[in-house]
Amino acid sequence: MKIIATAAEMQQTAQAAKAAGKNIAFVPTMGFLHQGHLSLLEEGRKRGDLLVLSIFVNPTQFGQGEDYEDYPRDLQRDAELAESCGVDIIFAPTAGDMYPRGYATYVDVEGITEVLCGASRPGHFRGVTTVVCKLFNIVQPDVALFGNKDFQQLAVIRRMTRDLNMPVDILGMPIFREEDGLAMSSRNVYLSEAQRKQALVLSKSLLTAKRLAAVGDLDCHEIIESVKKDITAQPEARIDYIKICHQLTLEEQHKVDSDSVLLLAVFIGKTRLIDNGFLLD
Ligand code: AMP
Numbered sequence: 001m002k003i004i005a006t007a008a009e010m011q012q013t014a015q016a017a018k019a020a021g022k023n024i025a026f027v028p029t030m031g032f033l034h035q036g037h038l039s040l041l042e043e044g045r046k047r048g049d050l051l052v053l054s055i056f057v058n059p060t061q062f063g064q065g066e067d068y069e070d071y072p073r074d075l076q077r078d079a080e081l082a083e084s085c086g087v088d089i090i091f092a093p094t095a096g097d098m099y100p101r102g103y104a105t106y107v108d109v110e111g112i113t114e115v116l117c118g119a120s121r122p123g124h125f126r127g128v129t130t131v132v133c134k135l136f137n138i139v140q141p142d143v144a145l146f147g148n149k150d151f152q153q154l155a156v157i158r159r160m161t162r163d164l165n166m167p168v169d170i171l172g173m174p175i176f177r178e179e180d181g182l183a184m185s186s187r188n189v190y191l192s193e194a195q196r197k198q199a200l201v202l203s204k205s206l207l208t209a210k211r212l213a214a215v216g217d218l219d220c221h222e223i224i225e226s227v228k229k230d231i232t233a234q235p236e237a238r239i240d241y242i243k244i245c246h247q248l249t250l251e252e253q254h255k256v257d258s259d260s261v262l263l264l265a266v267f268i269g270k271t272r273l274i275d276n277g278f279l280l281d
Helices: 007-019 033-049 075-084 124-139 148-163 186-190 193-198 200-214 219-231
Strands: 002-004 023-031 049-056 089-091 145-149 169-173 237-246 260-268 271-278
Touching: 007 023, 007 089, 007 124, 007 193, 023 033, 023 124, 033 049, 033 075, 033 145, 033 169, 049 124, 075 089, 089 124, 124 148, 145 148, 148 169, 148 200, 148 260, 148 271, 186 193, 186 271, 193 200, 200 219, 200 260, 200 271, 219 237, 219 260
Parallel strands: 002 089, 023 049, 023 145, 049 089, 145 169
Antiparallel strands: 237 260, 260 271
């Protein structure tokens, strides 16, 4: 396994691999790897001759007052985990290499970036699409793998690749959870023991909502009210949003159907957690 720190070297390496007829599978991350990331790498290993993992805490997707500085980082540990998954190359650039002085170009997907996390975190998706577009140009993947955990991010990236004719297949992967149901996230390390218990309310309320839908309670307002009640019962929980949206347009729905996804963003203390799930299987 090789660790590459500059965009120039990564791009040359990718070009040489393509010229040699190799397929490139790519998993972009911000590092501090957990089993969710590893599940993407394991699938990526099957899909590409060359498996590239990027680790980059992207400053342009963090807003003022968010956790850019504090975001957990541990390249050595990540490298050991990546090697155990058969990663060929870790691309770990510096912020200065990705955004040199005078950097001025951004990618902006309209519409679906303006709701949900986009409404709560202005500019977030502009940072995400910009860095993913850059990473695609540098790594030149045939297939890129993303988690359903970041449901809106995946929808935005699919839209960007389609709208800009990017020659990359986007593969969405299931949410990987802890045994008790908590969706794995690098940010879970911020939680105290008491908060960790309260955080279970996200996955539990998804299950409650699914159960309601399964017995024919399809009114979105009622489901949302029930979820709201569960979440507000937690002493340190503060709701950012609870929405039921169409999986493709992300438009809010009134009545649950097979395209309905419940999306949650909840602060537990200072930690913002997200989770989501389809309501009818
Ligand atoms: P991050 O490092 O948090 O930016 O995540 C990098 C990639 O891993 C994104 O495509 C995420 O959706 C995905 N990911 C993060 N957490 C999980 C999880 N629990 N299960 C599956 N994929 C995940």
